[in-house]
Amino acid sequence: MPELPEVETLKRRLNEILPGKTIARIQIFHPKSFFGQVDELIGQTITAVNRRAKILTFQLSNHQFLMTHLKMTGQLIVVGQGTRVGGGHPNADWVQDLPGKHTRIQYSFIDQTQLFFNDQRIFGWMRQIDQLGLDQELAKYGPDMINSLVTVDYLAAQFKRRSMPIKQALMDSSIVAGVGNIYACEALFAAQILPFRPAKSLTNQEITELLTQSRRILFKAIDLGGTTFDGKYVDIDGLAGGFQNELQVYGRAGQPCLVCGRPIQKIKLGGRGTYYCAHCQK
DNA sequence: CGGAGTGTTAGTCG
DNA sequence: CCGACTAACACTCC
Numbered sequence: 001m002p003e004l005p006e007v008e009t010l011k012r013r014l015n016e017i018l019p020g021k022t023i024a025r026i027q028i029f030h031p032k033s034f035f036g037q038v039d040e041l042i043g044q045t046i047t048a049v050n051r052r053a054k055i056l057t058f059q060l061s062n063h064q065f066l067m068t069h070l071k072m073t074g075q076l077i078v079v080g081q082g083t084r085v086g087g088g089h090p091n092a093d094w095v096q097d098l099p100g101k102h103t104r105i106q107y108s109f110i111d112q113t114q115l116f117f118n119d120q121r122i123f124g125w126m127r128q129i130d131q132l133g134l135d136q137e138l139a140k141y142g143p144d145m146i147n148s149l150v151t152v153d154y155l156a157a158q159f160k161r162r163s164m165p166i167k168q169a170l171m172d173s174s175i176v177a178g179v180g181n182i183y184a185c186e187a188l189f190a191a192q193i194l195p196f197r198p199a200k201s202l203t204n205q206e207i208t209e210l211l212t213q214s215r216r217i218l219f220k221a222i223d224l225g226g227t228t229f230d231g232k233y234v235d236i237d238g239l240a241g242g243f244q245n246e247l248q249v250y251g252r253a254g255q256p257c258l259v260c261g262r263p264i265q266k267i268k269l270g271g272r273g274t275y276y277c278a279h280c281q282k
Numbered sequence: 283c284g285g286a287g288t289g290t291t292a293g294t295c296g
Numbered sequence: 297c298c299g300a301c302t303a304a305c306a307c308t309c310c
Binding site: 284285286287289290291292293294295296 | 298299300301302303304305307308309310
């Protein structure tokens, strides 16, 4: 589930409860889910939680970092005295006893609070890393779409030398970070641009509109706490978001376009499900 | 049983 | 070296 708005939502929630907590114990249940030195983390206090692209970083009192990418199915859940806070991929682990079937790492803090990293498909990871390593990792990413560093001129320069579909260019994190499959579909619909158009074919006016709409949608999704698909879990306080009610095209194949009434199309682009309106998007 | 799923990266080829 | 394309990662649900 996690795209930029979901990760940002998670960051804000974690920042309200994790700073000041000291790691007492770490249990790794799956070797592919953790990299780095556990010893660098034990006894350290979390001072802040930050986000860049879809990556979360936990800053520690010894100037090391705990870094995580949830990929498709990762979740972070903090369980305290009668409280449960977190976010990420919505599934039954949100409500079940933890550690559960998909718990890959468990952090225990000295105040008895627990942090669980659950990840069904084991694409996600957490790692211990120092400042230099963190900088090197983050250097692979273009600026966040919601960062003002992303300008029409910047995007135009990137797009004009690429023949790949604009949707793939929009989702290419080395060009611009934080736009995943859902929000790419939604932004292209809002900007009235067909997803398979070569990136280099966009006019400056179209790029301007795409940038404006991408930002608007991402900020709105953050305001609503992200997108939660599985209806079974949307009522759980503190975990679910509300943007699923705002989706215009994603997941609506065959249903009427909310603007013109014609059926929403679904194709595959770069191996990903792509939804659009053949009439409204040019 | 086959296919699809909210993300990224390694490898290949031109 | 760059861009385009594909497979792979591992698991659950429909």
